[in-house]
Amino acid sequence: MKKREKVTIYDISKKLNISAATVSRALNDNPKISKKTKELVAKTAAEMNYKQNRLALALKKGRTNNVGIIVPYIDRSFFSSVIRGIEEELTPHGYHVIIAQSHEEVANEMEQINALLNTQIDGIFMSVSKTTQSADHIQKVLDEKVPLVFFDRKIEVKGVSSVVLDDFKGGFMATSHLIREGCKRIAHLSGDVNLEIYRNRYEGYKAALKEHKIPFNPSYVLQTSSKIESGAQAVEDLWQLEEKPDAIFAAGDYAALGAIQELKNRKINIPQEVSVVGFSNEPFTKYLESPMTSVDQTPHLMGKIAAQVFLEQVNESQNYSIEKKVVLDPELFVRDSSNRTTLNLQNAAI
Amino acid sequence: MKKREKVTIYDISKKLNISAATVSRALNDNPKISKKTKELVAKTAAEMNYKQNRLALALKKGRTNNVGIIVPYIDRSFFSSVIRGIEEELTPHGYHVIIAQSHEEVANEMEQINALLNTQIDGIFMSVSKTTQSADHIQKVLDEKVPLVFFDRKIEVKGVSSVVLDDFKGGFMATSHLIREGCKRIAHLSGDVNLEIYRNRYEGYKAALKEHKIPFNPSYVLQTSSKIESGAQAVEDLWQLEEKPDAIFAAGDYAALGAIQELKNRKINIPQEVSVVGFSNEPFTKYLESPMTSVDQTPHLMGKIAAQVFLEQVNESQNYSIEKKVVLDPELFVRDSSNRTTLNLQNAAI
DNA sequence: TTGTAAGCGTTATCAT
């Protein structure tokens, strides 16, 4: 492949018989440069098809205007929406977004962090993997004084900002909704307890029961993975019980879908006999034959706010340890799978 | 924010009283460096928490090991899957992936291209926007001798490699399948004709009709957008006709879903009275009450192959104009929405 | 085997 030849400010300076410094200043609209030279330089640069080499700029300035995003998988609806939010907020500020996947493995997470630090990114956005327990690898980021923002899945690290959903509230809303619909024996399909988000959804569930004076029954709580089969299995297990549940609040939409499928297998009426609520508001939930009620995590907004938090952090020049914790409100989309009473007109539209 | 201090090879060289060049060589495992020095340098580097500045390396070498990907929207299931494929193929080779969105606007596409070229990416992957007509902005990429690979949506540019689906075949397979299921009056909901992919699906549809000696009826072809309402509207229009269709092949899953919804409104039996086939195999299609038949575009594979094409291109050092056109085979997932005869066991599993 | 010095393309400091 032929070496690609780049036009530099030196080429322009030679052609115009002026110094490279002048060209640089003219290009940067420095007030000390005469209008005439500026125009001349601009014109010549365009003619020669000059393009600024942002690499050299980055080396000089010590910042690349690149940020890294580390997520478990980029093709999950939730994560790709967050990424989109970040991209859209940051692009107008001249930043570029580098993405990396952890595949839910803390080892990959470490590698990706190192690789990103090597490329001199100006910041890192990250949603930790399921297997992340300690904060050792996170500490390296802080040591380098690279701004870090957690979103959705975080671990507690002093001095690190985060933007997360109020998962407690989400669990509380979902459960309260079921109670309002008349459900009394509400089961909970919880997620991986290693992740704070699932613990919080569970706590929200318990709090709602308590507030409505409904006794908490531990045998109604099963841990599931975010797989359809896992949700179906949970129903099988629950239906071994003497007292069957009359509602299921799943901490994830896939588990909820599996539950629905197994309930239908058993000819159980949804929502009349058993109501179901999921979590995440995955796109598929609203396209089901009887659409599923689910808690929306506002991922696009989460991305945008995470980006804003980063921008604030970068612009604060003095104190080097601002920590901002943003907690977003979840939104409950009530659909057929839990709607025993009236049709919620507000959310009936797609 | 405190200026972050970086450890350079000079810091190491001072501490060890050797030259920076030796440090550099030792770090790069240069055979001319003694084992002893290498070990010493490695140890000291680790102690001092040295991290290579890949920016300086990039400036020196003229390559960043970053590639850019431009897609209409990153949070569309198809695109995020392709991106995932590219990322997974390229990460082991030390590349990082920068993503950018065009929002289906050619103007944004141009801006993103320029921005990416400025950051000195080593290659660009791109799926053109709906509004892209000419190749002027593409030519700039070629002028800079930056490897370019189109995926899925391409425009014809001499010397540019591409990885696309055989959309003709996809349309042909879908239509032939419907014919085999006994359908005689097959309607087609086509997509934006500005995009080659939709024209090809349409051509595949026509070819299948022809092969089976089924007369082509232009009033059975309607242009739709990739919206649910658009598919529903199409059914309304089609059902004005004297001779109603007995099958619908939609060039997109959302239009197909809209069609299904409207057919159900009209109490029309699917698939017995009208069979429906979509295109893209969006995740939601298999979770529908009666899952939808759809043509899969193997996006993850498409990403991986696009990445491989790029790698080949980079490694070819001599001729600077290898053009590779890869065409992937679509895969038909037969599900309930078109399955009049037997259950296809092979694809029955989720 | 190791050291010296130039260079990648900018910008910033200090002169003029």
Add this chain to the structure above:
DNA sequence: ATGATAACGCTTACAA
């Protein structure tokens, strides 16, 4: 208003 020069952190001839 403009020019000369150093510096960002690294690699790589060329010397030694």
